[in-house]
Amino acid sequence: MPEPLYRQVAARLRRRIAAGEWEAGKQLPSEPTLAYQENASRNTIRLAIALLTNEGLVESRQGRGTYIRERASFVVELSREEGALPGDGKDAFIAAVTKHGRDPAQRDFRMEIRTAPPEVAARLQIDEGADVVVRSVNRLIDKRPWSLQESFYPMAVAIGTRLMSAQNISDGTIAEMSRHGHIQTGYRDEIVARVPTHAEAAFLEIGGGVPVVELFRTAYSNERPIRLTITVYAGDSTVLAYDLGGLWAHGAGEGRNGDVAISDSDSAAQ
Amino acid sequence: MPEPLYRQVAARLRRRIAAGEWEAGKQLPSEPTLAYQENASRNTIRLAIALLTNEGLVESRQGRGTYIRERASFVVELSREEGALPGDGKDAFIAAVTKHGRDPAQRDFRMEIRTAPPEVAARLQIDEGADVVVRSVNRLIDKRPWSLQESFYPMAVAIGTRLMSAQNISDGTIAEMSRHGHIQTGYRDEIVARVPTHAEAAFLEIGGGVPVVELFRTAYSNERPIRLTITVYAGDSTVLAYDLGGLWAHGAGEGRNGDVAISDSDSAAQ
DNA sequence: CAGTGGTCTAGACCACTGC
DNA sequence: CAGTGGTCTAGACCACTGA
Numbered sequence: 001m002p003e004p005l006y007r008q009v010a011a012r013l014r015r016r017i018a019a020g021e022w023e024a025g026k027q028l029p030s031e032p033t034l035a036y037q038e039n040a041s042r043n044t045i046r047l048a049i050a051l052l053t054n055e056g057l058v059e060s061r062q063g064r065g066t067y068i069r070e071r072a073s074f075v076v077e078l079s080r081e082e083g084a085l086p087g088d089g090k091d092a093f094i095a096a097v098t099k100h101g102r103d104p105a106q107r108d109f110r111m112e113i114r115t116a117p118p119e120v121a122a123r124l125q126i127d128e129g130a131d132v133v134v135r136s137v138n139r140l141i142d143k144r145p146w147s148l149q150e151s152f153y154p155m156a157v158a159i160g161t162r163l164m165s166a167q168n169i170s171d172g173t174i175a176e177m178s179r180h181g182h183i184q185t186g187y188r189d190e191i192v193a194r195v196p197t198h199a200e201a202a203f204l205e206i207g208g209g210v211p212v213v214e215l216f217r218t219a220y221s222n223e224r225p226i227r228l229t230i231t232v233y234a235g236d237s238t239v240l241a242y243d244l245g246g247l248w249a250h251g252a253g254e255g256r257n258g259d260v261a262i263s264d265s266d267s268a269a270q
Numbered sequence: 271m272p273e274p275l276y277r278q279v280a281a282r283l284r285r286r287i288a289a290g291e292w293e294a295g296k297q298l299p300s301e302p303t304l305a306y307q308e309n310a311s312r313n314t315i316r317l318a319i320a321l322l323t324n325e326g327l328v329e330s331r332q333g334r335g336t337y338i339r340e341r342a343s344f345v346v347e348l349s350r351e352e353g354a355l356p357g358d359g360k361d362a363f364i365a366a367v368t369k370h371g372r373d374p375a376q377r378d379f380r381m382e383i384r385t386a387p388p389e390v391a392a393r394l395q396i397d398e399g400a401d402v403v404v405r406s407v408n409r410l411i412d413k414r415p416w417s418l419q420e421s422f423y424p425m426a427v428a429i430g431t432r433l434m435s436a437q438n439i440s441d442g443t444i445a446e447m448s449r450h451g452h453i454q455t456g457y458r459d460e461i462v463a464r465v466p467t468h469a470e471a472a473f474l475e476i477g478g479g480v481p482v483v484e485l486f487r488t489a490y491s492n493e494r495p496i497r498l499t500i501t502v503y504a505g506d507s508t509v510l511a512y513d514l515g516g517l518w519a520h521g522a523g524e525g526r527n528g529d530v531a532i533s534d535s536d537s538a539a540q
Numbered sequence: 541c542a543g544t545g546g547t548c549t550a551g552a553c554c555a556c557t558g559c
Numbered sequence: 560c561a562g563t564g565g566t567c568t569a570g571a572c573c574a575c576t577g578a
Contacts, residue, residue: 004547030563041549046564054465054479062564063556075460079514186515190345193463193481193505195324209324211463211481211505220515235463235481242512244349245456245490274566300544311568316545332545333575 006047009038013048017057017068028058028066054209056236071237074141078189078215079242092172097141105140111166112136120152123218124225133158135173138203145204145234152228157182173227182226190216193235204234211235276317279308283318287327287338298328298336324479326506341507344411348459348485349512362442367411375410381436382406390422393488394495403428405443408473415474415504422498427452443497452496460486463505474504481505 003011013028022028029037034045049066052058060066097104112134121128133153139146151173153163161180162169169176174184196204196212204212213235219227233240273281283298292298299307304315319336322328330336367374382404391398403423409416421443423433431450432439439446444454466474466482474482483505489497503510 006547032563041551043550044548047547049564051478056464060564061557063558063562065557065563079512184515186513189512189514191461191483191510192508193483194326195479195481208321209465209479211465213461213463213483238462240461242349242459242514243456244459244512245454276566302544311570313569314567317566319545330545331576333543333577335544335576 005040006044007051009034009040009045009048010051012038013052014057017052022068024068024070026065027068030065050207050209053207056206056210056234059205059207072144073237073239074146075239075241076233077241077243079244093139103142105143107138107140108136109166109168110134110136111164116152119216120228123216123228124152124154126154131155133163135163148200148203148232150230152230153226154224157224157226177226182221184219184226185222187217187219190218191240192216196232200232204232206234206236213238213240215240275310276314277321279304279310279315279318280321282308283322284327287322292338294338294340296335297338300335320477320479323477326476326480326504329475329477342412342414343507343509344416345509345511346503347511347513349514363409373412375413377408377410378406379436379438380404380406381434386422389486390498393486393498394422394424396424401425403433405433418470418473418502420500422500424494424496427494427496447496452491454489454496455492457487457489460488461510462486466502470502474502476504476506483508483510485510 013034016022028034028049031042031045031049034040035042038045049058049060053060056069056071058066059069093106094104113131114134115129116124116126116132118128120132121130124132126132133155134150135153136148136150138148157177157180158164162176163173177184192214193211194214195209196206198208200212201208201210206212213233215229215231215233217229217231218225219229283304286292298304298319301312301315301319304310305312308315319328319330323330326339326341328336329339363376364374383401384404385399386394386396386402388398390402391400394402396402403425404420405423406418406420408418427447427450428434432446433443447454462484463481464484465479466476468478470482471478471480476482483503485499485501485503487497487499487501488495489499
């Protein structure tokens with residue numbers, strides 16, 4: 001009938017964390033120490049810590065310890081084109097983040113040709129198993145992992161363009177596509193939340209139980225889907241935002257401490 | 271160096287589920303049985319099942335067993351007003367769901383006056399701790415839990431309207447506000463993913479590690495924020511969708527089996 | 541009542557970190 | 560090397576379900 005012990009322990013730890021008993025560096029006592037303090041077995045302590053981990057409050061690293069997690073939230077503005085300055089010679093992601101005084105970085109850029117899995121084929125309206133061009137990049141802000149992104153282009157769109165090269169396109173892929181007659185006129189976003197894969201958890205430096213948000217953006221010209229971009233963000237430090245209709249949106253979305261608005265505009269897709 | 275046993279077990283179970291070895295009813299073998307089959311301890315089996323639970327594949331109920339979860343996905347269209355027929359005398363949620371041949375239900379409608387917590391006060395641009403009218407409702411589709419919704423109204427907006435009553439407003443709260451001079455001209459949506467609270471997991475019938483998506487919709491007139499609606503959905507069976515810009519969106523979003531588009535239009539807020 | 545999952549313990553060995 | 564978290568076992572008692 002009473003609350004299970006591991007939940008009680010988790011609640012006590014949550015309170016101690018909220019009270020600021022520990023801060024950024026090596027923080028929490030070790031599991032054996034907590035077991036002694038809480039008069040519980042180590043397994044029970046581990047259950048409690050697992051709860052806090054899934055909430056994004058702490059992070060454990062083998063051989064090192066369990067640490068209080070820094071929780072800076074970033075707001076991704078998905079209905080604005082702020083920061084998208086075609087022809088300015090700068091990558092849209094870099095430009096948007098730099099503008100907010102943050103330090104952007106991109107890593108592991110890849111260009112591959114793969115066969116379209118079902119969820120890609122359906123959205124691009126091509127045959128399952130057909131070739132698609134995939135351009136991928138991992139992004140960081142202030143040296144902390146931020147997002148994993150893959151963009152899929154139908155061969156009919158990519159052929160004969162610089163999308164077929166493993167080079168960055170300095171004025172953006174939207175501009176490159178438009179030079180070849182594929183003018184983006186709109187997009188559809190689909191958002192899901194799920195637990196991360198092993199690889200995602202590793203890159204985003206989150207526990208396996210911390211949710212990620214996955215954004216599917218299908219971009220269209222007047223004739224056809226021209227690109228699908230799939231972006232995965234750590235859920236506990238990302239807010240996706242849309243402004244629709246009115247112009248009166250000043251001061252909105254400032255409900256959390258430490259939030260920083262990062263415009264991840266559509267044209268940042270690789 | 272090799273994959274941990276509990277992950278191997280989880281992978282084997284995942285494969286057996288994908289192969290259709292079990293279906294809907296009481297499905298998985300009991301934990302002791304699996305422990306024998308897999309030549310592992312019961313705790314290891316439980317770790318494996320916890321992974322599947324967080325992925326939304328299975329669901330355990332004390333005293334009964336572990337079951338294969340049915341995974342119908344619903345798409346929530348957030349940028350259309352489909353189904354919003356002002357003055358037709360039907361609730362917008364009921365109308366939208368019925369239109370798709372599904373069975374909608376609403377439960378536990380509450381109207382309360384509370385003091386505004388920080389995240390509400392900031393979005394409604396009122397003082398923290400000021401009175402707000404809160405209208406809440408839990409929703410189900412086909413008798414399965416679907417969403418938890420709370421709408422917050424500044425007193426200045428609600429006063430003198432039927433929002434102050436615990437009755438449903440048959441033609442919708444947008445219509446009621448507009449009759450009193452508060453014309454909605456736009457809104458801002460903010461989306462986060464997180465693990466559910468105890469109460470949310472209980473109502474949505476998901477494990478404590480299955481992510482939920484939380485949608486903050488702040489509605490504006492030309493003068494001020496007039497409503498904040500917070501909706502919580504089970505992440506593994508919900509897709510939030512926005513159509514922006516172009517008109518060419520036919521056939522999009524059909525990448526998953528069993529998806530059903532449910533328009534949860536803005537005017538469905540209570 | 542027997543069988544299920546939920547909680548909890550005590551102890552073990554391992555892999556990894558940093559000194 | 561000692562200390563950390565990661566994995567795994569064997570067993571216990573409990574709460575809840577359904578026949």
